Amino acid sequence: xxxxxxxxxxxxxxxxxxxxxxxxxxxxxxxxxxxxxxxxxxxxxxxxxxxxxxxxxxxxxxxxxxxxxxxxxxxxxxxxxxxxxxxxxxxxxxxxxxxxxxxxxxxxxxxxxxxxxxxxxxxxxxxxxxxxxxxxxxxxxxxxxxxxxxxxxxxxxxxxxxxxxxxxxxxxxxxxxxxxxxxxxxxxxxxxxxxxxxxxxxxxxxxxxxxxxxxxxxxxxxxxxxxxxxxxxxxxxxxxxxxxxxxxxxxxxxxxxxxxxxxxxxxxxxxxxxxxxxxxxxxxxxxxxxxxxxxxxxxxxxxxxxxxxxxxxxxxxxxxxxxxxxxxxxxxxxxxxxxxxxxxxxxxxxxxxxxxxxxxxxxxxxxxxxxxxxxxxxxxxxxxxxxxxxxxxxxxxxxxxxx
Numbered sequence: 001x002x003x004x005x006x007x008x009x010x011x012x013x014x015x016x017x018x019x020x021x022x023x024x025x026x027x028x029x030x031x032x033x034x035x036x037x038x039x040x041x042x043x044x045x046x047x048x049x050x051x052x053x054x055x056x057x058x059x060x061x062x063x064x065x066x067x068x069x070x071x072x073x074x075x076x077x078x079x080x081x082x083x084x085x086x087x088x089x090x091x092x093x094x095x096x097x098x099x100x101x102x103x104x105x106x107x108x109x110x111x112x113x114x115x116x117x118x119x120x121x122x123x124x125x126x127x128x129x130x131x132x133x134x135x136x137x138x139x140x141x142x143x144x145x146x147x148x149x150x151x152x153x154x155x156x157x158x159x160x161x162x163x164x165x166x167x168x169x170x171x172x173x174x175x176x177x178x179x180x181x182x183x184x185x186x187x188x189x190x191x192x193x194x195x196x197x198x199x200x201x202x203x204x205x206x207x208x209x210x211x212x213x214x215x216x217x218x219x220x221x222x223x224x225x226x227x228x229x230x231x232x233x234x235x236x237x238x239x240x241x242x243x244x245x246x247x248x249x250x251x252x253x254x255x256x257x258x259x260x261x262x263x264x265x266x267x268x269x270x271x272x273x274x275x276x277x278x279x280x281x282x283x284x285x286x287x288x289x290x291x292x293x294x295x296x297x298x299x300x301x302x303x304x305x306x307x308x309x310x311x312x313x314x315x316x317x318x319x320x321x322x323x324x325x326x327x328x329x330x331x332x333x334x335x336x337x338x339x340x341x342x343x344x345x346x347x348x349x350x351x352x353x354x355x356x357x358x359x360x361x362x363x364x365x366x367x368x369x370x371x372x373x374x375x376x377x378x379x380x381x382x383x384x385x386x387x388x389x390x391x392x393x394x395x396x397x398x399x400x401x402x403x
Contacts, residue, residue, distance in 0.1 A: 002149055002156070002187045002243060010057045011157045017056050017089060018157075019045050023165050023296065028269040029282065034291040038169075039282075040162060043274050043302025048109070049230075050158060050300050051075075051082030051145070054180060057154030058143055059086050067092045072140035074098070074128035076177075076230050077106030078301045079145035084115035095140060097131040099123055101229060103305035123224060124178075125234045146180025147237030156184025162296050163192050170293040173281035175300045176200040176209050176251070177231035183240040185298065186247035197249045199288075201280040203228040204253040209236045209244065213251060217241075227256045227312070230277030230301060257319065258283040264316040275304040276312070318401050321379040323352065326396040328389060329367040340370060340394070347388040350375040353403065373401055 021041045029037040042050035059067065070093035073083045080096040087094035094115040098107060101122055111117050120130045124145075135142040144151060158181075162169060172189055174182045179200075186198040202210055203226035212219040220235040236244070262279040266272050274282070281297035288295070304312075317323045330336045337356070344351060355371035376382040389396040 002153060002184075004188075004191050006153050007156050007160060007184075007188050007191075010053075010153045011160050013057050013060050014053045014154055014157050017046065017052055017086065021045065021161070023162065024270070026270065028265065029285055029297075033285045033288065033295075035285075035288070035293045035295050037285060038166060038294070038296045039270070040158060040296055040298045041272065042158065043272065043278055043299050047078070047081040047085050047113075048301055048303040049078035049081065049278075050155060050181060050298075051078040052085055053082070053157050054148075054151035054154035054184070055079065055082035055143065056086040056089070057157075058148060058150045059083075059090050059092075061150050062141060066141040070095065070138070070140045071143055072097070072131055072135050072138075073143045073145060074124060074131035075145050076124050076232060077102050077110070077303055078230055080106065080110040080115070080117075081113065081303070083143055084110045084113035088114050095134065097127045097134065099127045103229065103303065103308055105305045106303050109303065123232055123234065144237070146178030146183075147239050148180070149239060152180045152183040152187075152240055152243070154184070155181045156188040158298060159185045159188040159192070163189075166294060166296065168294060169196065169296055171197045171199060171288070171290070171295040173199050173201055173252075173284050173295065173297045175231055175277050175280040175298065176202045176236075177206075177233040177277065179209055179236040179240050179244050181298070181300060182209075182248060183237070183243045187243050190247045198247060199250045199252055199284070200244070200248045201252045201254060201284040203231055203259075203277075203280065204255045206232045206234075207251070207253050208233055210251040210253060212236050212241065213245065226276075227259060227308075228276040228280060230275060231280065252284045252287045254280050254283040254287075258286075260312050260316045260319060263312050264320070267313075272299075273302045273304060273309070274299050275301045277301060314403060321376060321382040323373065323375055323401055323403070324382055325371055325373045325399050325401040326386065326389065327369055327371050327399050328394045328396050329369055330394070332368040337370070339392075340372070340389075343388050343392050343394075344372070344374065344385060347385045348381070349385040355402075371399065371402075373403065
């Protein structure tokens with residue numbers, strides 16, 4: 001059972017390994033939403049995510065015998081690092097089963113804390129099933145990443161810190177994968193202030209808790225598809241589900257495209273790297289209909305692979321019309337390329353890439369295709385460049401950028 005005494009105990013214990021993540025006021029997000037928005041930057045923890053809280057507190061509740069058997073867990077990455085780091089602090093063995101899709105940065109960091117890493121399955125649920133098999137076979141003590149009341153208690157210490165800094169907070173937005181973080185935060189928040197609103201935020205492509213709420217029971221999704229790998233969970237926790245039903249006021253789902261925009265917002269306005277799962281609560285701000293409220297968005301982690309980061313930035317620039325591609329047809333004769341380039345230069349467009357295809361037409365003198373990928377200042381500037389090409393007799397056609 002989750003109690004205030006347990007939360008207080010956990011807050012004392014996790015202080016030994018956590019960084020102080022003070023709330024950050026966001027003028028940009030506040031102006032965008034008409035609320036006073038604060039960020040809880042758990043991406044700044046030593047393991048890059050909040051998961052160290054639940055893992056460390058859970059291990060503190062184990063007997064010496066349970067610790068000596070060695071620990072095992074399954075994780076998409078952040079819980080893995082939390083358990084690995086906590087196990088290292090307690091001086092016990094840790095085996096981590098991770099999905100094969102886990103970003104490389106999370107795999108390498110987990111290994112760096114001394115844990116043995118086993119890659120298995122495409123999603124968390126498959127890795128978890130295999131971890132249970134290994135626990136049974138080898139006698140390891142299993143530490144569930146979310147469906148465990150002690151783990152949820154450790155995660156809930158975030159709410160205690162929020163209330164200490166912002167006692168009159170109106171809304172807390174919390175990411176949801178399996179529901180451990182949401183359970184701890186919402187349960188403690190309601191204990192401290194029954195009138196507070198706590199909203200869970202899920203990826204639209206992995207909305208297992210939303211579906212479970214609709215069905216009135218724990219429900220398993222047939223599949224998940226989202227760039228938010230840390231919250232790509234098919235089934236929410238069974239043990240924690242009653243707490244989620246009682247204490248979460250609402251579930252918001254967010255599309256992947258919204259996470260891409262949120263990533264750029266955080267980089268440009270807060271100079272902060274937040275992983276896609278951690279961005280759920282930033283993207284969800286635009287879904288709220290309230291104004292003038294004090295809102296805290298929990299940024300659950302910042303462990304993003306550099307390749308993933310590059311891809312997200314690229315897609316974000318395309319979404320914001322900072323990068324786009326046009327196709328124009330022009331005669332295959334000297335000087336035509338220079339003429340097109342001059343039109344673009346006068347409109348202050350910056351050419352990134354050219355693709356000149358002489359075989360688009362059987363009559364090369366009539367038309368060859370030129371695909372131009374450009375950098376612009378945004379939507380208005382993009383429209384200005386396209387209009388400039390039209391005025392010079394070209395018929396520019398917007399096509400999918402291919403960088």
